[in-house]
Amino acid sequence: MKKLKTTEETMPNPEEAPQWLLDLDKVGFVRKLFLARKWYGGDWWFVAISGVLLIFIIIVGIFPQWFAPYDPRAEVGPSLLEPGEPPASFQLITRVDQGDIQLRDIANRDNNIGFIIGSAASQAFREAVDTLNETAPEGVRYQPRQQRYEYLIEGFDSLITGEIDGFIASPDELGETLAEFPQLQLTGTLREEGERGFVFGTNQIGQDVFSRIIWGTRIALIVGLSSAVVSLLIGVPLGLISGFTGGPFDRVLTLIMDSLYSFPGLILAIAIAAVLGAGIGNIIVSIAVLYIPTYFRIVRGQTLTVKEELYVEAARSLGTPKLKILAKYILPNVIPSVVIIFSVNVGDAILTEAGLSFLGFGLPPDTPDWGIDLARGQDYVRRAWWLITYPGLMVTLVTLSFSMLGESLSEILNPRLTEQ
């Protein structure tokens, strides 16, 4: 008899779940993420990477001023600088017989200044004149005329003959040529060589590409998240009600949603955006309309399945009211698929937004936005690869991290998956 008792004690109770399985539910959210690898195989790093990336992107979107070195709308440097290339310096060349003079002395309305066609010297020149005007005494206005030359030698000849009063060129353009003209001298530097270049280069109007991308994150997140939230808030309740009640209401709603769904996405968005007109709010609305049927269809389908489940019937057999069944039994069991669509949807909405801006619908033309940057950069694909590469990369990255995170989170937070 005694022996029997000991065997009973040592025998594992077949109804006991393993302790680690029970422990899983007692931990907090963060710890859960770490414990996730227990049942999520090696893919937990997937979540970690996309999570960190997204948090960073969101911080960037909220506080772009912390990260962007320049104003995204301002012309901050020479146009089309390669990433990392420092802006070149420019020097003023005058005749020796003019003596020791400055730009100020030859910058009157009747003076002529020359430079090579297509050189960034024109920009440096304009900047220098602007600086002069700022410090000029009352009533004095500097505005020399510009002369453009195809070759450096041509310009030097004009300078020697006195047709122009000065010439502007960068050290690269000058090369060794100045040594061959003893009548000419270097009198000053219009712009120092920049110590550092622009991380992602500059675009065709001299705006910093990096700053524009940083500020573009804000627009992308605002449009992506709010349009996804709007379509979720409309699509999910409609799908729940439609699936749960059934009947003619369900038929009509499904018909409407299916007809919306059958439009090619971008074209529908273009049509709505064209009707609504420009503005960030209108863009959000037109993208939201696009994704309502996606939520509706998935949620309705899931509701149809879940409402046939035994636990819903069990709830009815306990007298649970319909609204409570919908809120506590059907909705929580539908949520996992909503989370997945939401995450994919945010990425997709960002892509659509970029597409709309690319086609010129919606946002004002100078907005720092990835889609607009892509559209403007495509004219320079051969000369300036950096104009389209970086915005394109950002769109890809954000889209990818949203869908990666959504998919893996839904797997981790789903209590049913711990079974396997």
Next chain:
Amino acid sequence: MTEQNILMKIRDLSVTYTTRLGDVSAVDRVSFDIYKGEILGLVGESGCGKSTMGKALMRMIQPPGQITGGQIIFDGEDIMTYNDGQMRDFRGRKVSMIFQDPMTSLNPVQRVDEHIVEAIQVHEPKTKVEQALERAGTLVRKLGIQKRRMNSYPHQLSGGMRQRVMVGLGLVLNADLIVADEATTSLDVIVEAKLADQLRDIKEEFGVSLLVITHNIALVAELSDRVAVMYAGHLVEIGDVEPIFDDPLHPYTKGLLKSIPNIKLDENEDLYKMGGEPPNLTHPPSGCRFHPRCPYAMPICQKYEPELAEISPGRLVKCWLYLDHPEKEQETIEVPA
């Protein structure tokens, strides 16, 4: 049994499913009583209308099915006249149900205690969560579930424990009748035996009545006080367990009992197999629905449907063998009381 002992009276209850092939009368004019504090077993083949019957008792038949007639009298009130609100209150508080598959009959995203607290709060909205939890705790202890399991999710429990939680959900509101629809079917024999024991204990302790719907005849023999046999939507025999198992009267009951595998069967003896197929209920056979398969069939059987008549005290059979009729040529069998 006297009138006071009757908990629920079912009179001429019919359930019809409307399909494209025609109306299926899954339950056809069934009448019986459920007594207070008894375990009534309801047995029959698959598709004979057992589960439909169980759901109909709570008016839980979903379209395309419909209760097409009859009365269900509980506490002197016909619940067929209840409106939706009254019906919701009735479910759970007066009659509750345990389902076939314990694996899917609990909400996977709710913890065990949330289930029980919710059941209480649905019917008694003023109950505080702490009070409800306390009640749930006491009940769950009686059912042999450890207290620390209260905040487990259903998937962390074994099938037996889930089924016990379901039983608990039925008991927490002090329901008078629990309908157990194939409650033990998906459990293994050991857990099944435990649950059967527990059901009997519950009956003793809480004084509830149980309607055990199953096709496991052995379980019914072990558990029930009375047994009802259904065939093709008709109730064919009802009575105390022992007389029915010792001496089945209806030919279908006879066949059903002979079909049970028995360890005493020797090698030469085959298991009894009932001839024919269960009838298509869109076009049920005329007269007695069992006559095409009945070894004792008589000419009258296909002409008229017999009544469910009391052959001996407490024993009702629906068969022409035991009834008189002017057109009947054979001798009526007398059953000694």
